[in-house]
Amino acid sequence: MRTDLSRHRNPMLLGIILSFVFVVVGAVWLSQSQETLDKVAEHLGVTASPIWNPPIPDYEIPGFEGNPLMNIVTVTVFTLLVLAVALIVGKSLKAKAKIQD
Amino acid sequence: MHIPDGFLDYTVCAITYAGSIIFWILAFRKAGKNLTDKQIPLMATLTAMFFAAQMMNYPIIGGTTAHLLGGPIVALTLGPYAGMISMTIILLIQALFFGDGGITTLGANVWNMGVIGVFIPYAVFVFITKIRRSRRALLIGAFIGAFLGDVLAAVFAGLELGSSSIFPYAASIAVATMVIHHSFIGIGEGIVTAGVLSFLLKTRPDLLSLPQFAQLSAKELEPPALIR
Numbered sequence: 001m002r003t004d005l006s007r008h009r010n011p012m013l014l015g016i017i018l019s020f021v022f023v024v025v026g027a028v029w030l031s032q033s034q035e036t037l038d039k040v041a042e043h044l045g046v047t048a049s050p051i052w053n054p055p056i057p058d059y060e061i062p063g064f065e066g067n068p069l070m071n072i073v074t075v076t077v078f079t080l081l082v083l084a085v086a087l088i089v090g091k092s093l094k095a096k097a098k099i100q101d
Numbered sequence: 102m103h104i105p106d107g108f109l110d111y112t113v114c115a116i117t118y119a120g121s122i123i124f125w126i127l128a129f130r131k132a133g134k135n136l137t138d139k140q141i142p143l144m145a146t147l148t149a150m151f152f153a154a155q156m157m158n159y160p161i162i163g164g165t166t167a168h169l170l171g172g173p174i175v176a177l178t179l180g181p182y183a184g185m186i187s188m189t190i191i192l193l194i195q196a197l198f199f200g201d202g203g204i205t206t207l208g209a210n211v212w213n214m215g216v217i218g219v220f221i222p223y224a225v226f227v228f229i230t231k232i233r234r235s236r237r238a239l240l241i242g243a244f245i246g247a248f249l250g251d252v253l254a255a256v257f258a259g260l261e262l263g264s265s266s267i268f269p270y271a272a273s274i275a276v277a278t279m280v281i282h283h284s285f286i287g288i289g290e291g292i293v294t295a296g297v298l299s300f301l302l303k304t305r306p307d308l309l310s311l312p313q314f315a316q317l318s319a320k321e322l323e324p325p326a327l328i329r
Contacts, residue, residue, distance in 0.1 A: 012143070020153070030166075034165050037258070049107030050107070052197070052204050053200075086187060094141060097133030
């Protein structure tokens with residue numbers, strides 16, 4: 001069946017659906033991260049020295065490590081948080097610009 | 102690309118924070134003026150989308166993985182100032198909640214991914230679309246801009262790491278290592294950026310924050326007959 005993406009006229013809804021797909025794919029199939037920097041640091045025996053203990057290290061809630069479902073829920077919640085923060089920041093920037101005009 | 106705490110000397114941290122602060126001030130002053138009301142939901146959506154997209158780590162070479170950065174797309178759709186703010190939101194939440202990137206190195210990460218990774222793709226895109234005004238030029242500009250943005254972000258990350266005492270290699274070696282790997286990321290980022298731009302040109306060109314000279318008429322936006 002042919003799908004015409006141009007019918008999806010609401011980019012925000014499409015973006016949220018795509019974000020969820022990215023989270024699921026990222027948590028289930030493409031979760032292994034070994035970036036160049038990590039590999040070089042590992043080779044040199046260099047380790048990070050964090051000055052802050054993040055509440056959800058490596059995107060996994062302590063006690064639920066290796067649980068993809070929990071990972072999906074956590075990152076979905078934070079994706080929605082990012083959406084809300086960006087919306088608030090965007091609206092504030094626009095409101096500030098309107099006042100200045 | 103996310104540099105953790107402890108990998109950079111404090112001098113490098115201070116310099117990159119200073120550079121990022123200058124661009125933050127500019128971005129917070131100018132983003133609101135350049136954004137349209139319609140673009141605010143798009144800004145929120147793209148920021149969330151690239152936060153999620155950075156979860157997907159695809160294999161590249163030598164057993165390493167890569168993920169999309171998102172800077173080029175936010176730059177071309179929202180403009181570089183709002184794009185930088187989008188990237189800052191992503192990097193700040195990643196550092197604070199997940200330890201993905203450090204706090205002392207946040208200035209460096211914002212400089213690499215939020216300044217270089219956003220302003221370079223935009224500048225390259227502007228340059229190419231000024232030379233030639235067509236739908237194809239827009240997409241080529243998006244691809245090359247995204248590729249160069251990612252590669253130059255890696256150059257800066259390599260310079261920062263290479264000038265820090267914790268890494269025993271010279272900056273030239275650190276830069277070369279980062280650039281080789283990030284060229285693969287750049288190709289992926291270029292394809293995705295051109296794809297998203299093509300989709301938005303077709304469906305919602307009104308949402309794009311393209312420079313005046315890059316805005317094409319409905320006829321110019323039509324894809325060539327061969328790929329229709």
